[in-house]
Amino acid sequence: MTALSIPSPSEGVWHLGPFPVRAYALCIIAGIVAAVWLAERRWVRRGGKPGAIQDIALWAVPFGIVGGRLYHVITDPELYFGAGRRPIEALYIWNGGLGIWGAIALGALGAWIGARRVGAPFGEIAAVLAPAIPLAQAIGRWGNWWNQELFGRPTQLPWGLQISPDERPDGYENVATFHPTFLYESLWDVGVVGLVLWIEARFKITGGRLFAVYVMGYTAGRGWIEYLRIDTVNHVLGLRLNVWTSIIVFTAAAAYFVLATRRAKASGAELEAEVTDPVHD
Structure with missing residues (x-):
């Protein structure tokens, strides 16, 4: 163990009588609350009806939780199914x-349903959520710290993360400190929040294009952070599945951004032409 390192919590669950209070869940909830707060402020500042974001969140949040768990279980089925496994644990999201x-x-599907129900343009909802979602991710990632999970390779850097002996993966029993990938991603997400807000203010970008900026910013960081992790995961052509997902999603977001920008410029040129050179009957 290095002289300087980040300690891990001794426990992440407290009991109030028979009821367990899990730090992981608290981090997720705190992230959701922060995201709704920021998105609501942005929506009202744009002239939107107060309370609309909370109504949309009632759809987006449960859809997002179900979607997040489904992706995890589908991409890592060996953790829950097969000899010696307990399929019921696929429902234990608190772990x-x-x-x-x-x-x-x-979550986007849920937000779309919610936006339709409150009569809000989905493109503008995506824009107000663009910096709010990475804010939620930045806070929610601390749940991994409490659970001592999803850390990276061994490191002797001063900010190495201490992992309890019983939480270390096979082959790393004698290693004390690892890359705190939860911290890397949390800080990266905060940077993405700033990036989205800066681009929005500097270039007046909104709608789906602003959401694409968030997607590109997040996936660019997730790719290299994922490469550091050592938790068991499926690989495709030598790369972790989530690295490929980051590459594909980044490419799709970049393509959408370019095409949407071209359409926006074309529409602006057409409008300018109509104003400066009107056609008279």
């Missing part, structure tokens, strides 16, 4: 295991 890709996909 960790929410895939961001599934959470975003189904």
Whole structure:
């Protein structure tokens, strides 16, 4: 163990009588609350009806949680099914295991349903959520710290993360400190929040394009952070599945951003032409 390192919590569950209070769940809830708060402020500042974001969250949040868990279980089925496994544990979301890709996909569906119900344009909802979602992720990632999970390779750096002997994976029993990938991703997500807000203010980008900026920013960081992790996961062509997912999602978001920007410029040029050179009957 290095002289300087980050300690891990001795426990992440407290009991209030018969009821367990889990730090992982508290981090997820805190992230959701922060995201709704920021998105609501942004929506009202744009002239939206107060309370609309909370109404949309009632759809987006449960859809996102279900989607996140489904992605995790589908991509790592060996953790829950097969000899010696307990399939019922696929439902134990409090033990960790929410895939961001599934959470975003189904969460977006829930947000779309919610937006339709409150009569809000989905593109503008996506824009106000663009910095709010990485804020939620930045806070929620601390749940992994409490659970002592999803850490990276061994390291002797001063900010190495101490992992309890019983939480170390096979082959690393004698290693005390690991890369705190939860911290790397949390800090990266905070940076993405700042990036989205800066691009929005500097270039006046909104709608789906602003959401694409968030997606590109997040996946760019998730790719290299994922590469550091040593938890058991499926590989495709030598790369972790989530690295491939990051590459594919980044490419899709970048393509959408480019095409949407071209359409926006074309529409602006057409509008300018109509104003400066009107056609008279």
